[in-house]
Amino acid sequence: MKKLILAIIAITFIAVSCDNTTTKKEESAKSEQVVPEQITTVILAEFDNKVSDLVGQKIVISGTVDHICEHGGQKLFIVDTEAEGRVKVTPDENIAAFNSELEGENIEIVGIVEEQRIDESYLKEWEEEIKEGIAEDQGEGIHVEGEGKMKHEEDGKTEAFEKVNRLREMLTESGEDHLSFYSVLCVEYKIIEITETED
Numbered sequence: 001m002k003k004l005i006l007a008i009i010a011i012t013f014i015a016v017s018c019d020n021t022t023t024k025k026e027e028s029a030k031s032e033q034v035v036p037e038q039i040t041t042v043i044l045a046e047f048d049n050k051v052s053d054l055v056g057q058k059i060v061i062s063g064t065v066d067h068i069c070e071h072g073g074q075k076l077f078i079v080d081t082e083a084e085g086r087v088k089v090t091p092d093e094n095i096a097a098f099n100s101e102l103e104g105e106n107i108e109i110v111g112i113v114e115e116q117r118i119d120e121s122y123l124k125e126w127e128e129e130i131k132e133g134i135a136e137d138q139g140e141g142i143h144v145e146g147e148g149k150m151k152h153e154e155d156g157k158t159e160a161f162e163k164v165n166r167l168r169e170m171l172t173e174s175g176e177d178h179l180s181f182y183s184v185l186c187v188e189y190k191i192i193e194i195t196e197t198e199d
Contacts, residue, residue: 039110045083051182054113061087061184062108062192073097075183078107088183090114095186106192111184119178120171123164130160 037058042050044063063078066086075090076098089109091097171179 044080045085055115065102065105068098068100068103089186092187107189109186109189111186114183116181117178
């Protein structure tokens, strides 16, 4: 009789243990379910107005490749040919560089919005690096107003100091403690074929 009772207790214990294991596996499987990544579609002409709320988020944006920097294809700019707006795009480590043949193409970009903040301490540090000759690409790709249109600055100490001074003037005029420059880190892109419609 004692053996029968011990056998029943052992069977009950095993059954409860297996049931708990199944429940834990189900809970674990539920917690590991992949939540689809949210990607926001942004119209290029609205990018400047919405960008501060999109920092760190993945977006889809389309435009015409206006310019690809000659220094190894490390950035390109897309524009809306029918509206204002220009967005800087940099490649992630998987893309590495943009092919110069993309210039003039209409492309759709999936990427993450990034912000570069320029404040007075950043500018002072940059000036010191220029003086010491160790400034590399700091601030490269930041475009500042010049002669009525955006102007891409060239390398060199004089140009670098001029750029720092223009940024300092922009910072003073803004009345803010920093300037924000936004770009998109491209994780993938594709060329969009646009078909002409007859009127």
